[in-house]
Structures are given as structure tokens and as C-alpha cells.
Amino acid sequence: MCGIAGICGPDSGEGQARLQAMLATIAHRGRDHRGVWADGPCLLGHNRLSIIDLTETGHEPIPNEDETVWALLNGEIYNYRELRADLMARGHRFRGTGDAEVIPHLYEEYGQDFLRHLRGMFALVVWDEHAGTMLLARDRPGKKPLYYAQIGGNLVFASEIKALLVYPGIDDSVDPQAIHDYLSFGIVPGERTVYRGIRRLPAAHVLTVDGGTGETRLDRYWDAAYLPKHEIGFDEAVEEVDRILRESVALRLRADVPVGSFLSGGIDSGIVTAIAAQVSDRPVRTYSIGVEDPAMDERPLARLVSERYGTDHTEFLLTHELGENLERVVAHYDEPFADASALPSFAVAGLASDHVRVVLNGDGGDEVFAGYRHFLAGRAADRVGWLTGAPAQTALALLPAPRTGRTRYQFLYRFLHVLAAAPEERYLALTFDGLNEREKTAAYGAARPELLPSHRHVSAIDTAGLGPVDRLLRQDFHLLLADDHLVKMDMATMAHTLEGRSPFLDHELIEFVARLPENVKLPGRTTKPILRKLAERYLPAELIGAPKRGFEVPLAQWMERDLNPMLRARILDGGSFATQIFDPAWLESFLAGTGWDRHRWSRMAWSLLCMEIWWSARGEKRSANAFAEPVPMRAAQA
Secondary structure, eight states, X not given: OEEEEEEESSOOTTHHHHHHHHHHHTGGXXXXXXXXXXXXTEEEEEEEOOOSOOSGGGOXXXXXXXXXXXXXXXXXXXXXXXXXXXXXXXXXXXXXXXXXXXXXXXXXXHGGGGGGGOOEEEEEEEEETTTTEEEEEEOSSOOSOOEEEEEXXXXXXXXXXXXXXXXXXXXXXXXXXXXXXXXXXXXXXXXXXXXXXXXXOOTTEEEEEETTTOOEEEEEOOOOOOXXXXXXXXXXXXXXXXXXXXXXXXXXXXXXXXXXXXXXXXXXXXXXXXXXXHHOSSOOEEEEEEESOTTTOOHHHHHHHHHHHXXXXXXXXXXXXXXXXHHHHHHHTSSOOOOTTHHHHHHHHHHHHTTOSXXXXXXXXXXXXXXXXXHHHHHHHHHTGGGTTHHHHHHHHHSOOOOSSSSHHHHHHHHHHHHHSOGGGHHHHHHTOOOOHHHHHHHHOSOOOXXXXXXHHHHTSOOTTOXXXXXXXXXXXXXXXXXXXXXXXXXXXXXXXXXXXXXXXXHHHHHHHHTSOHHHHSSSSSSXXXXXXXXXXXXXXXXXXXXXXXXXXXXXXXXXXXXXXXXXXXXXSTTOSHHHHSOHHHHHHHHHTTTOOHHHHHHHXXXXXXXXXXXXXXXXXXXXXXXXXXXXXXXXXX
């Protein structure tokens, strides 16, 4: 696990100094060694977190035998031992025993097709001296990030946006379209970032760069296929999932340093921890986070798993008294990011990093196995099409907004909100609870900017021929997982020089489950039934029937009481970002909360607070020749 950066192109003068500055901003991703290699138009840089092959033979950038192919790796190739043995049988010679060294040799053997041989998580770079090309690629689900910018004839890349912001000439003015999308998703989705000149390399894609001209080509190399379906029953599916998952966990225990596990009170991290405890040759260390609200505190359930498997268990209590930590966490994400579970993720990562360098987690269990309630709501909405649109809108207009959470009335109200949404915005209403296009028009006031609708990100995902459950699974995989949850976990762990590994995101498991029939994946009204059945083999009964929490924080309480003074002060400040883009009357009305579902209001209030913290941090980081003012999204008041 590491941080990578580089420059490729004909105009790479002063590249060494610029690359060192970029690497310095992401030193937290790897403090064990810094490696820089330069040849012709190519400069490669690497901050190393030593996990496998702790000697200098594991340092990067790393070449093939004759040093005509060089590679960078951020991540882990879990099947590196098998790949190495096969390559050696084909005549390749290795200097060390690390996983990164298989990459230049695999490329040498298979060309760009080498990516299909990798079983792991990665953002990687390959420089081919003979072809004069650089290849950048990300793993299939998008565990490891990679950002890039084209400046003149050069392509510049890095693991985090902050590393690109120190490169001279970057267009770091704010992109209004990205802000528009953020207001719906609570994240900036897709290839765009909040900065006009910086792009995100999509998951499962490869970017090829011509070192002589700087020209690029972007290609997708993998996608999960949901069709045709396996002819398989429920019990047989459980057995195969168990087999693949045990193999996946075992592969992710490969390390030359101690491995721990995040342990919430849910079944996903519980199953991963249980299997790890069974197959590991050393005791597993586990880490849990709790909150003051007993209804959301998962520590008691986590302890049951720890006690059953005799793990070395550590806990942490997260309170609203975050102070400067709140500012630090939100600003660390480099762009507006409103997933509130980033806070407990950040805290538990810091806790674990005091003891281990690697942690397993349960990421992907919900997005692969249909673990969210919105799968049930989406399927139900598909069945009652006659209620969608005007009938649901009429019902909503007659009902008061709920002011309490987790009640049957609140779920009914939220379901009606989904039914009332325009068809193209239904997925957003089901999952992200942000502002829809009509609400954003009202928020901007009279001078609504000419921007593309945010639901285009959903429409771009091909769901032809899929049923309602598979359709949501595919949308979640490409948006909720790739652009939200995996970003959250990578940034939280790597901020503490900690590697996070996700057994549920093994591509062989993803491919198998994707092609299961819908009546196997979600036959009734119980979410992720396959994992619940599997949990009976591994976990205490109390966990299996417990309500889903998922690293939640008491957001409504925080926004209404504990953090409300900060919210109002930041948003209503004369220099706030909100006052530049929103109609003042809308802002006042929103902060009052009148007519808002309490759950949805608190999430939107948190989104606006996160946006303000990002804006403040951005202002503090301005360089003399860089940040331009954002394009106004609201006309100046007369």
C-alpha cells in the first residue's frame, strides 16, 4: 500500500523537483521509503508502506530484468505467489519476493491484457520504454484511487488530489457542475472532481498515454456481468459463496506484518473476522467504534464476536465533541464529501494504526449481496407503478414530515418520497437523499445555471434486461460503492498509513454473485439472505437478527443540537460558499427545517457543513498563482 505520483510528456522540465513536492503532500500513504525514477519523458514516484517483502528489493518504482519496463503499485496483488511461480516457469527472473514485481513481468508477457490476471486491489502505472507509452489502471471495483490532469503536453497523476494541487499550472478553479452533482449525491461522482482541471480515473479502466505527444486513450477492461444467470438454488449458492469467501480472506491475510480486522456489530465484518480467526496462523486483532446513542452503538454486538473467537479487541468512543478533528477529517478528502460514516471510519483507522499496518473490513457485502433496505423499497416501487408520480405527490402533500427516525411512519413517508420522484431520479431518492433538480432550481433562485442534471450518472449505467434488484445492485456498485464507500475507506485508512483489505470485493466473488438469480439473492423481505444464512455458521444469533446500522452516527442530534451553532455560523458567514450559490431566502428557510423530513434535513445540513469546511480549507491552501474564483452559480443581487 502506497502513494504514487508521476509525470509523463514532452514538457517535463523541472520534473524532479515538482514530483518531490507532489510526493511530500501524500507522505502519509507510505513512510518507509521514497523512490523516484526518471527517464526521458517519464518520471515515476512512490511513497512506500512496506507490507510484503520488507527489504529494499521491494522498493519502487520497480523494473523488469533489462529495465525497459517500469512499474508503480498502490495496493496489493493477492495472487502474486501464483503469478510469480508461473512467470518464473516462463523464464522471467525476479530480484525480490514482493507482489509489485510481478507487474512489469506480467506486462512483458501479456501486454495490456495482463490486467485480467491480477486478483487484488490496485492503482498501477507501467512505463514501456520500447513503445514510449505509459499505462495507468485501477482495480475492478475501484478500491484504490488515481487522479490525473493534462497540463500542456504533460499528463500528471497522483493517488490524491492534494498532490496535483501543488503542480504549477493546474486549473484548480471550482467546477459548478461538480457542486451541482454534489448537492444530489453528497459526493462528487464519476470522472469529474470539484476542480475543473483534475479528473478521476474510473474503476476498471486503463488510461494509455503517449510519452512523446501526451495524447491519451481511455478504455474499460472489465465489468461485472449479471447475465446470463446461473442455474443454481439458494443452498448451493451459500456453499459456493462460503468457499470463495474463505479463499478470499486467506489471500488477504498474506502479509509480512500483523493483520487486524475492523469489527462492527454487523454480519459482514463479523463473518470476515470469524473466517480470519479460523484460517490465520496468528491471533487476530479487532477494532470497534461506538457512539453515545445506545440505539446506534455496535460495541456490545462486536464484543460477542470477539469473545467467541478470542481476538485481541480494542474499542473507541466517538462523540460530537470533535473540534478540530472534524475540520481535519472533512478537509482531508480534498473535495466536498458528505458521507458521515467517514468520521467513525477515520477514528477506527487511527485506533488500528497504533498496532497494525493491515486491516480487513466488510466493505462490499451490502452492494454485492443486496444488504440495504432500498433494495426492498426499489423492488416494491417497481411493483406498484400505478402509485408513482402524481398519486404519491398528492399523498406527500397531505402528510406531515416525520420528525423522528426509524419509525414505520418515517419509512412510509420516505417510500412515498421515492414514488413521487421522477423516474430518472428514483435511484437518487432511494439511496442518497440529496436535492433533486426541482429542489436545486429553488435553492439557486431566479438565476439557475445551465448545468447537466445529476441523474445522468445513473442513466449512464447500462441496466438493460435486468430486474429491479439487479438494476439497483449494478447502480450501487458503480456509484454508491465506487464513488462513496471505497473513497471513504481508502482516505480514512491511508491518512493513518494503514492498509484496508476487503474480502467481499474479490472479483471472483463479485462475478459469481452478480449472476445469481434475483429469487436467490433476495427471495423475500430479508436483506442479504445469503450472508445471513452463512452467518449462522460463524456468528452469535444476536448479530444475525440485529437491525442494520453500518457505522452510523447520530446525525440528526448533532445537526439539530450539538453542531447546529457551527452549521449556522459557517453557512451564514458572509464569505461562505453557500451564500455564493444559494438564494438567501432559501438558505434561511432550509436552516429553519420547516417542512423537511428530519432524517433528510440532517443529511442535507451535514452536506452543506462539509462543503463549507472544504471551502475554508481550500482557501487556506491557495498558492500565489493558482486558485481562481469559482464561477458564480447565482446572479449577484441588485
